[in-house]
Amino acid sequence: MRDRNMLNFTIGPVMTWDEILSISSNQVPYFRTPEFSKIMLDNEKMMLNYSGAPENSRCAFLTGSGSMGMEAAVTNFLSEKDRVLIINGGSFGQRFVELCEHHHISYIDIQLSLGEALTVDKLECEDGSQFSALLINMHETSTGVLYDMKLVADYCKRYGLFLIVDAISSFMADWVDMTELGIDVMITSSQKAFACAPGITMITMSSRAISRLNEIICSNVYMDLKLALSNGERGQTPFTPAVLTLLQINKRLHMVDSRGGMTGECKRVGEIADYFRNKIVDLPLENVSHSLSNAVTALHPTNGQSAKEICDKLKDQYGIWVCPNGGSMADYVFRVGHIGNISFVDIDRLAVGLKECLN
Numbered sequence: 539m540r541d542r543n544m545l546n547f548t549i550g551p552v553m554t555w556d557e558i559l560s561i562s563s564n565q566v567p568y569f570r571t572p573e574f575s576k577i578m579l580d581n582e583k584m585m586l587n588y589s590g591a592p593e594n595s596r597c598a599f600l601t602g603s604g605s606m607g608m609e610a611a612v613t614n615f616l617s618e619k620d621r622v623l624i625i626n627g628g629s630f631g632q633r634f635v636e637l638c639e640h641h642h643i644s645y646i647d648i649q650l651s652l653g654e655a656l657t658v659d660k661l662e663c664e665d666g667s668q669f670s671a672l673l674i675n676m677h678e679t680s681t682g683v684l685y686d687m688k689l690v691a692d693y694c695k696r697y698g699l700f701l702i703v704d705a706i707s708s709f710m711a712d713w714v715d716m717t718e719l720g721i722d723v724m725i726t727s728s729q730k731a732f733a734c735a736p737g738i739t740m741i742t743m744s745s746r747a748i749s750r751l752n753e754i755i756c757s758n759v760y761m762d763l764k765l766a767l768s769n770g771e772r773g774q775t776p777f778t779p780a781v782l783t784l785l786q787i788n789k790r791l792h793m794v795d796s797r798g799g800m801t802g803e804c805k806r807v808g809e810i811a812d813y814f815r816n817k818i819v820d821l822p823l824e825n826v827s828h829s830l831s832n833a834v835t836a837l838h839p840t841n842g843q844s845a846k847e848i849c850d851k852l853k854d855q856y857g858i859w860v861c862p863n864g865g866s867m868a869d870y871v872f873r874v875g876h877i878g879n880i881s882f883v884d885i886d887r888l889a890v891g892l893k894e895c896l897n
């Protein structure tokens with residue numbers, strides 16, 4: 539059935555499994571019911587479990603894309619009293635910078651060049667005692683750089699920094715555990731490795747985060763996490779949520795168990811990534827990331843061809859989507875995602891397409 543569609547190697551929304559796909563062909567059920575509440579309570583329980591969330595953590599489900607989760611984290615957990623350190627290695631790091639700027643949160647950003655890894659030297663350049671919180675995209679999806687989270691966790695612990703992690707493109711693809719890394723707030727969303735429809739962002743928060751939440755007056759009503767948590771106690775949301783996406787999320791979280799837990803999920807994405815990377819070793823493509831993730835490979839054509847042109851060709855002539863980069867990187871880099879329902883045969887097709895496009 540999927541063969542009649544485009545092959546999708548983007549970073550989201552991605553190809554999914556029939557069990558999840560079939561949910562979106564149902565009528566949308568009414569949600570102010572005990573039946574829906576039960577599903578939502580189950581969703582929260584599973585999210586806390588799979589996030590490795592510490593005791594007394596909570597998870598809120600907001601209707602919006604992942605960037606809304608990022609903004610909700612800034613407006614709910616930070617205030618003018620804070621001074622924030624942002625790791626800025628690309629367009630998602632820059633988004634945190636813009637959010638802090640817009641909401642008048644004082645910050646310093648550590649800027650990394652294209653594909654650069656975060657090293658201890660780079661991090662220690664900033665005196666941690668100057669800051670109250672650290673904001674990071676665990677995986678900078680625009681360049682395929684996976685940050686060394688143990689390094690970041692250690693720094694935050696040493697200086698007592700409140701740690702907010704955008705794990706939107708990492709959750710279910712690269713290992714992350716809130717307890718082990720001392721993460722206070724973890725942001726995820728439905729359309730990346732979750733492989734569900736877009737529309738839901740999940741914010742998992744530790745008890746320390748909940749205390750902070752209760753001390754700060756959120757500048758939004760729709761994104762107010764206090765409201766989301768109090769409604770969530772009875773398995774409800776304050777406003778009409780993306781109901782079908784939440785049902786898909788429930789199915790997907792139950793699938794994790796039968797697929798070897800989070801370890802199994804990450805392993806599978808890693809195998810897809812390795813298979814792809816091995817397939818293209820002889821092509822004129824340079825991997826720009828100096829710290830590879832399982833989720834994405836960011837590639838620069840070394841034969842002088844435009845990256846954007848390769849994406850267009852793959853789409854129009856081969857029925858394959860990969861991700862062009864935006865702005866100044868459009869001609870320089872494109873990205874191939876390894877998340878969602880991808881098979882080795884799919885990758886073989888992509889590799890053939892890429893080879894022909896590069897000639």
Ligand SMILES: *Cc1c(COP(=O)(O)O)cnc(C)c1O
Pocket residue numbers: 550603604605606608630675677678679704706707727730
């Ligand atoms: C996809 C992504 C987001 C969110 O993007 P939306 O388009 O708003 O869903 C945020 N951060 C990272 C690291 C991402 O990969």
